[in-house]
Amino acid sequence: MSFGPYYPSLTNPLDSTIAITPTAQDHFYKFQYYLSIVPTIYTDSPSLLPLLESVNRNPNAHPARSVFSTHAIKTNQYAVTSQSHTVPENYVPGVFVKFDIEPIMLAVVEEWGGFWRLVVRLVNVVSGVMVAGGWAWQMYDWGLEVWGKKGRRRADEMGMLGTPSGTPAREGGSYYDFGSEKKKQWD
Numbered sequence: 317m318s319f320g321p322y323y324p325s326l327t328n329p330l331d332s333t334i335a336i337t338p339t340a341q342d343h344f345y346k347f348q349y350y351l352s353i354v355p356t357i358y359t360d361s362p363s364l365l366p367l368l369e370s371v372n373r374n375p376n377a378h379p380a381r382s383v384f385s386t387h388a389i390k391t392n393q394y395a396v397t398s399q400s401h402t403v404p405e406n407y408v409p410g411v412f413v414k415f416d417i418e419p420i421m422l423a424v425v426e427e428w429g430g431f432w433r434l435v436v437r438l439v440n441v442v443s444g445v446m447v448a449g450g451w452a453w454q455m456y457d458w459g460l461e462v463w464g465k466k467g468r469r470r471a472d473e474m475g476m477l478g479t480p481s482g483t484p485a486r487e488g489g490s491y492y493d494f495g496s497e498k499k500k501q502w503d
Contacts, residue, residue, distance in 0.1 A: 320391030323358035359388040
């Protein structure tokens with residue numbers, strides 16, 4: 317099912333769709349499709365977009381109306397949702413299609429920017445992945461640091477320097493008093 321001429325890379329969701337009832341005893345079955353149709357202009361020249369918009373506003377009187385036959389195609393795209401279920405015998409079974417035409421127009425422009433534009437885009441993608449990876453690594457490292465501090469607090473066995481927590485460091489079997497030592501004076 318389509319709503320206008322075909323252009324390259326146009327996909328119609330209902331092409332090759334087959335709907336059957338789940339069992340042979342389902343005689344009263346309802347298939348319902350909701351279509352959202354979007355008017356579309358396809359062109360191979362981005363410089364023609366302003367001209368196409370003016371031709372589209374006044375298609376019969378515009379002197380450049382033949383541009384649609386050579387460089388642009390007026391067509392429609394659509395999205396579809398569906399539902400199907402058994403209905404009672406007093407309901408009407410069948411295939412029902414409901415349309416909704418959107419109040420916007422989509423312009424699909426096919427352009428080739430050249431080799432250098434491709435290189436710049438590839439560099440941007442690679443650098444973006446590297447930045448995101450750096451952020452992820454920093455968050456992982458920060459998480460290990462926070463989790464590690466909580467783990468040390470919970471254990472309450474070892475202090476910061478590997479000494480038992482709550483006791484001063486030992487020197488030669490006796491407790492060492494850090495405050496008794498005289499500090500050196502610097503000249």
